Amino acid sequence: xxxxxxxxxxxxxxxxxxxxxxxxxxxxxxxxxxxxxxxxxxxxxxxxxxxxxxxxxxxxxxxxxxxxxxxxxxxxxxxxxxxxxxxxxxxxxxxxxxxxxxxxxxxxxxxxxxxxxxxxxxxxxxxxxxxxxxxxxxxxxxxxxxxxxxxxxxxxxxxxxxxxxxxxxxxxxxxxxxxxxxxxxxxxxxxxxxxxxxxxxxxxxxxxxxxxxxxxxxxxxxxxxxxxxxxxxxxxxxxxxxxxxxxxxxxxxxxxxxxxxxxxxxxxxxxxxxxxxxxxxxxxxxxxxxxxxxxxxxxxxxxxxxxxxxxxxxxxxxxxxxxxxxxxxxxxxxxxxxxxxxxxxxxxxxxxxxxxxxxxxxxxxxxxxxxxxx
DNA sequence: TCTGGGGTCCTAGGACCC
DNA sequence: TCTGGGGTCCTAGGACCC
Numbered sequence: 001x002x003x004x005x006x007x008x009x010x011x012x013x014x015x016x017x018x019x020x021x022x023x024x025x026x027x028x029x030x031x032x033x034x035x036x037x038x039x040x041x042x043x044x045x046x047x048x049x050x051x052x053x054x055x056x057x058x059x060x061x062x063x064x065x066x067x068x069x070x071x072x073x074x075x076x077x078x079x080x081x082x083x084x085x086x087x088x089x090x091x092x093x094x095x096x097x098x099x100x101x102x103x104x105x106x107x108x109x110x111x112x113x114x115x116x117x118x119x120x121x122x123x124x125x126x127x128x129x130x131x132x133x134x135x136x137x138x139x140x141x142x143x144x145x146x147x148x149x150x151x152x153x154x155x156x157x158x159x160x161x162x163x164x165x166x167x168x169x170x171x172x173x174x175x176x177x178x179x180x181x182x183x184x185x186x187x188x189x190x191x192x193x194x195x196x197x198x199x200x201x202x203x204x205x206x207x208x209x210x211x212x213x214x215x216x217x218x219x220x221x222x223x224x225x226x227x228x229x230x231x232x233x234x235x236x237x238x239x240x241x242x243x244x245x246x247x248x249x250x251x252x253x254x255x256x257x258x259x260x261x262x263x264x265x266x267x268x269x270x271x272x273x274x275x276x277x278x279x280x281x282x283x284x285x286x287x288x289x290x291x292x293x294x295x296x297x298x299x300x301x302x303x304x305x306x307x308x309x310x311x312x313x314x315x316x317x318x319x320x321x322x323x324x325x326x327x328x329x330x331x332x333x334x335x336x337x338x339x340x341x342x343x344x345x346x347x348x349x350x351x352x353x354x355x356x357x358x359x360x361x362x363x364x365x366x367x368x369x370x371x372x373x374x
Numbered sequence: 375t376c377t378g379g380g381g382t383c384c385t386a387g388g389a390c391c392c
Numbered sequence: 393t394c395t396g397g398g399g400t401c402c403t404a405g406g407a408c409c410c
Contacts, residue, residue, distance in 0.1 A: 012410090033378065041376085041377085041378080042377095042378055042379095043376090043377070043378055043379095045378080045379095045410095058410090059377085059378090059410090060376095060377090061375070061376045061377055061378095062376095062378095063375065063376065063377095064375060064376070064377095067375090077378095079379090079380095103409090103410090104381090104409070104410050105380095105410070106410070107409095107410075183408085183409075184407090184408070184409085185408090186407060186408050186409085187407090187408090188406085188407060188408085189407075189408085217384090217385090218384085240382095242381085243381085243382070243383095244380095244381070244382085245380095245381090246379090246380070246381075247379080247380085248378080248379055248380075249378090249379080250378065250379085285402090285403095287403095295376085295377070297405090297406095298404090298405090299403090299404065299405075300403085300404080301402085301403060301404080302402095302403090303401090303402070303403090339378085339379090341379080341380095343380095343381090
């Protein structure tokens with residue numbers, strides 16, 4: 001059978017920082033946006049296990065974290081460094097298996113063929129040791145008969161452990177877990193499941209299939225399968241291409257100044273154009289998202305007639321979309337904007353990009369050279 | 375008490391075509 | 393004067409992930 005070995009880096013951003021600043025080790029520390037003296041609008045991105053003992057959590061608003069006390073070491077995020085570190089981890093995994101797949105900046109999985117779990121387990125420990133010894137980074141490892149189950153095992157293994165779910169153990173392992181522990185079940189689905197009396201995965205078996213499907217849609221099938229100890233047999237995922245590239249920013253104070261909004265969009269597009277060229281993609285769809293002070297969000301998108309890698313046309317489209325969002329009715333007063341975001345979508349590889357030719361040939365199957373823009 | 379920035383995937387309705 | 397059954401494409405919104 002094929003096992004999935006799933007790696008989840010522990011407190012990844014913070015571990016990256018500790019790698020280059022060893023004095024951080026063992027101290028309560030967080031990687032977080034600027035607290036601005038308790039007035040910041042960001043969140044905590046990563047908290048050390050020592051900081052967690054004091055109540056710090058990732059995704060916690062910095063204002064709330066600020067109130068917990070300032071003796072914690074507060075580190076501003078350095079995403080380029082975390083991305084570079086992530087590439088080092090992936091390079092190491094790809095040496096062990098070319099089928100290694102990355103799922104986020106700090107998660108990845110590789111396949112392992114073998115009847116009994118012991119081989120996969122030995123490989124998982126070897127990977128864990130190699131990443132710790134060569135890169136100085138801790139990670140948790142989960143092993144299971146599907147990527148989803150291996151991921152759930154890695155959650156259970158945190159921090160720094162290794163957990164194996166064998167095919168015969170699936171129902172027992174998942175049965176007592178809260179539904180929220182299943183990837184894909186978020187706050188809304190948790191609430192909807194609660195409304196039909198399902199709090200743990202095992203509770204699904206007490207609810208008739210159609211009622212469960214009415215409550216949570218297609219997730220119902222996945223949850224019932226898990227509760228019965230079954231899982232989807234899926235082919236190992238292919239290497240995937242990005243589908244969109246975007247940028248967003250939250251203002252330190254809400255604004256309805258059209259000049260400031262347009263300036264921000266122009267800055268986004270300059271950055272995005274560089275990324276498109278560097279990575280070798282053209283786009284066709286422009287999406288503008290605006291979040292207002294009350295957190296309500298609107299989005300408008302428009303597709304160009306052809307793919308392009310230049311963002312000049314996108315700026316015109318984006319400003320039109322901005323007007324449509326902000327002034328649906330000219331008689332309406334302007335609503336202050338909290339966050340603005342711009343995404344370029346419907347990406348396709350662009351031959352004029354600076355991507356090196358070997359990776360380009362691999363991604364296009366090598367069978368045909370994509371045409372340049374018309 | 376507020377809630378970042380980067381993404382993916384799904385649904386649903388309407389336009390349009392055969 | 394009353395209209396089906398496919399299909400694809402586009403757009404808006406929302407859930408979810410790290």
